[in-house]
Amino acid sequence: MTPLHLEDYRDLAQHQLDHKTWDFVEGGAGAERTLGANRRAFARVTLRPRVLVDVSACDTGTELLGARLATPVGVAPTAYHRLLHPDGELATARGAGTAGALYVVSVFASRTLEDIAAEAAGPLWLQLYWLRRREVLAALVDRAATAGYRAIVLTVDAPQLGRRHRDARNGFAIPAGISAVNLGPALMASAHRSAAGRSALAVHTAEAVDPSVTWADLAWLRERSTLPLVLKGILTAEDAVLAVQHGADAIVVSNHGGRQLDGAAAGLDALAEVVDAVGAAACPVLFDGGVRSGTDAFAALALGARAVLLGRPVLWGLAVDGAAGVAGVLGLATEELAHTMALTGRPALSAVDRSAVTLGTAL
Ligand SMILES: Cc1cc2nc3c(=O)[nH]c(=O)nc-3n(C[C@H](O)[C@H](O)[C@H](O)COP(=O)(O)O)c2cc1C
Numbered sequence: 001m002t003p004l005h006l007e008d009y010r011d012l013a014q015h016q017l018d019h020k021t022w023d024f025v026e027g028g029a030g031a032e033r034t035l036g037a038n039r040r041a042f043a044r045v046t047l048r049p050r051v052l053v054d055v056s057a058c059d060t061g062t063e064l065l066g067a068r069l070a071t072p073v074g075v076a077p078t079a080y081h082r083l084l085h086p087d088g089e090l091a092t093a094r095g096a097g098t099a100g101a102l103y104v105v106s107v108f109a110s111r112t113l114e115d116i117a118a119e120a121a122g123p124l125w126l127q128l129y130w131l132r133r134r135e136v137l138a139a140l141v142d143r144a145a146t147a148g149y150r151a152i153v154l155t156v157d158a159p160q161l162g163r164r165h166r167d168a169r170n171g172f173a174i175p176a177g178i179s180a181v182n183l184g185p186a187l188m189a190s191a192h193r194s195a196a197g198r199s200a201l202a203v204h205t206a207e208a209v210d211p212s213v214t215w216a217d218l219a220w221l222r223e224r225s226t227l228p229l230v231l232k233g234i235l236t237a238e239d240a241v242l243a244v245q246h247g248a249d250a251i252v253v254s255n256h257g258g259r260q261l262d263g264a265a266a267g268l269d270a271l272a273e274v275v276d277a278v279g280a281a282a283c284p285v286l287f288d289g290g291v292r293s294g295t296d297a298f299a300a301l302a303l304g305a306r307a308v309l310l311g312r313p314v315l316w317g318l319a320v321d322g323a324a325g326v327a328g329v330l331g332l333a334t335e336e337l338a339h340t341m342a343l344t345g346r347p348a349l350s351a352v353d354r355s356a357v358t359l360g361t362a363l
């Protein structure tokens with residue numbers, strides 16, 4: 001089957017993966033209300049097409065923190081890509097490069113930062129959780145700069161891991177032979193320890209991540225590195241303002257794919273509030289959560305996002321066909337975006353503004 005839309009990759013991926021890995025990828029926190037809300041929010045967007053505009057060339061190109069991108073659709077940070085494909089993050093980097101897309105590498109990557117950078121043709125950013133062991137955190141920041149990563153993305157919505165019932169029921173743990181190689185083996189033992197009724201990742205995160213971090217600590221990170229600092233997991237105007245005051249160079253509006261606080265707003269519903277609070281020109285706002293088509297990407301861009309990131313769809317592509325699958329997912333979403341730009345009469349991303357959408361009742 002040739003995938004015609006991203007959900008085709010989902011169906012193909014499900015057949016490739018064992019049910020525990022599938023549940024880990026697909027699942028959300030709690031009753032998965034927020035997970036569902038992320039998708040439902042997109043169903044409430046209707047498009048306002050303009051006609052008789054020259055759309056013979058629709059340009060999806062953009063610039064973000066000084067890097068040129070062929071597409072505003074990028075790769076969200078997700079952990080342990082070797083769960084999906086033996087090449088893991090090396091394949092993801094190749095696929096993102098083919099698409100000309102941004103790739104945000106997770107600190108829980110299962111390949112080294114340096115090996116991933118060696119495969120990358122496009123810009124890489126490194127996502128970090130604030131680790132209890134500051135010397136490990138500091139070393140990661142230094143390694144990222146040396147390896148050519150262009151920004152640090154600090155994920156701020158996970159002082160504890162969300163309560164993921166599927167993983168707890170499955171006693172989910174990371175298989176021996178796959179590990180977060182950038183952290184060092186000492187930090188991995190608990191992630192491999194399967195136990196009935198609980199997620200090894202929840203235990204591992206509690207051990208590894210410092211939940212006491214506050215806005216005041218960001219100064220330390222800023223001093224450690226000259227790389228731009230991006231905060232991922234902001235959902236309110238209040239925190240968006242604090243992010244800018246504390247020197248964030250960009251923000252990712254995200255509820256972590258519904259995997260953290262169940263009951264949090266759909267990302268799309270928080271987007272306009274955050275964009276209005278920061279003034280998008282001064283601080284670019286990225287978006288993730290529930291983007292499953294180029295039309296969804298268009299909606300988020302119209303509401304003020306400068307780029308959108310795909311989490312699960314990239315993992316589906318990776319499971320289905322490695323680098324080619326990742327390139328396929330990003331390419332398909334970008335083609336759909338260009339098509340939506342053509343049929344709405346907006347041939348450049350600068351013309352994709354709030355006049356292009358209405359947020360109303362579900363179609
Ligand atoms: C399997 C999986 C692992 C993830 N790992 C991380 C991670 O290591 N760091 C992080 O900041 N976000 C992580 N996320 C969240 C994503 O970056 C992103 O916010 C979310 O997946 C976007 O929603 P979507 O999957 O609906 O596109 C993960 C998500 C999934 C599905």
Ligand SMILES: O=C(O)C(=O)c1ccccc1
Nearest residue numbers: 079108161201205256259
């Ligand atoms: O961030 C996540 O959503 C996630 O699934 C994860 C995976 C490994 C370690 C920490 C979090």
